[in-house]
Amino acid sequence: MAHGDAARRPLERLAGASPVAALDPRTRILAAVGWAVVVVGLSSLAVLATAVVIALAAARAAALPARPTATKVVTMDGFVVALLVMLPFTTPGAPVAALPARPTATKVVTMDGFVVALLVMLPFTTPGAPVAALGPLTASAEGVHLALAIALKANAVVLMLLAMVGTLEPATLGHALRRLAVPAGLIHLMLFTVRYIAVLGEEATRLRTAMRARAFAPRTDRHTLATYGYLVGMLLVRAAERAERVLDAMRCRGFDGRLVALTSFRFARADAVAAAGAGLVLGLLVTAEIVLVRSA
Template sequence: MGHFVSAERRALRDTGAARRTLLQGVDPRSRILAAVLFAVVIVALHDMALLGIGLGAALLMMLTARLPALPTLKRMATMDTFIIFLIAMLPFTVPGDPIFTVFGFAATWQGLWQALEIALKANAIILALMALVGSMEPVTLGHALSRLRAPEGLVHLLMFTVRYVDVLRGEYLRLRQAMKARGFRAGTNLHTFRSLGYLVGMMLVRAIERSERILAAMKCRGFTGRLPLLDELAFCRRDAVFAIGLLAFLASLIAAQTVSPA
């Protein structure tokens, strides 16, 4: 757990990706499916060289999506700090040929390889996911999921959440500023825990009250429980090229894996 991507400076609705890029033109549905397929194939691989190629492909996707490289990699590194304890322990817990010993615990090659394998997989998949799906507008993600037959309720929930995360964050920052103005400083003490509890409680109260006004306004405009999606998504040649290219790449990874003796 530890540190969350601290105080996201960018709003959720602003993905930071340039509008017109090679990937932006590809149908969002294809990009979602591509990310899922990529993840499944990468998870199934065991060969270190192939996983390296997978990570390389994910880096390439990141560059193609024109995601700002430094912040994206920083985010990936943040995730790595979470898994570091898991990975650091593996060499000592997997039985096998010892490399060195620390305080009588032997680190093994097998454990080291497994740790490296997990690190490569986790980073390749999260990078590809951010490049393929994270570079689209959150609203587009909702639309695309809806067109992929995700349950309507889930899509609505996603759209509402995306719409109101920024609003609630503003609410949070205002409350926090009011606390600061009254001399609140967070520390490891009961007063802090209680104050933050009141803060969370107040956010929930404001959220539900806001939602009452939203519902009233939506009803006023004839809300019947459906949100019409206006854009039409069409599968075109660019999508076919993208799909064929990706499928060929993934198929060759699987083929190489089956052929390799390991």
């Protein structure tokens, strides 16, 4: 997985005041989920391209910072890049030898998106009308269509998710999900996890600094695996010990399992307008899909 550090920074601190920030978090979560369900069900490329444009507009309305967002989207789907890289191969006359199996396979292992390979392979593995040949392989029009559709869907959904939900404070996300009837246990678990990711990240950084100070350099060997194993084991041991202290402190303060929300949510007129607008957009997308697919 070759994600850079920029891809790991939450967006909520980077995004400024915006029309989306004024909405009730519950509205935003439901909008993103509704959007995902509808977009995944579409099949017309024209409609899907429109969906990506709408998602981009939403990202703009949420005042998502362009650069970190782009990094996230590109790291998610290195496959868009892969598709572009593949285009020369799908045109006649491209040298077959330019797709060496071994480095390609290594990259796939690296990128944690096997999706990359999936999309690159789809044109060749989908039965249908041939559009291009690559040595013994033949790309089919249906396969190209399928690969493009998946790329568009994945981008439209992730952009909308980052715009609507990725801009929430993690704690606010937890409280909003609780109000949407997600079990309290799961919310507590999520809030604790969010709280301690930063703490344990610092702990991990300290341990790794100590390893570097002892001249540890990761390689592909047994020693590296054992060392990382001890690192993970040590993190777990320290986390368990910290958990004891945390629970003691919580008992001290009379924690009884209720989730006290410091923020109150209000479904305001803006939310009604946004919900109606979202419903309208989704309805139009579905209508366009039906009309286009029927005419095709």
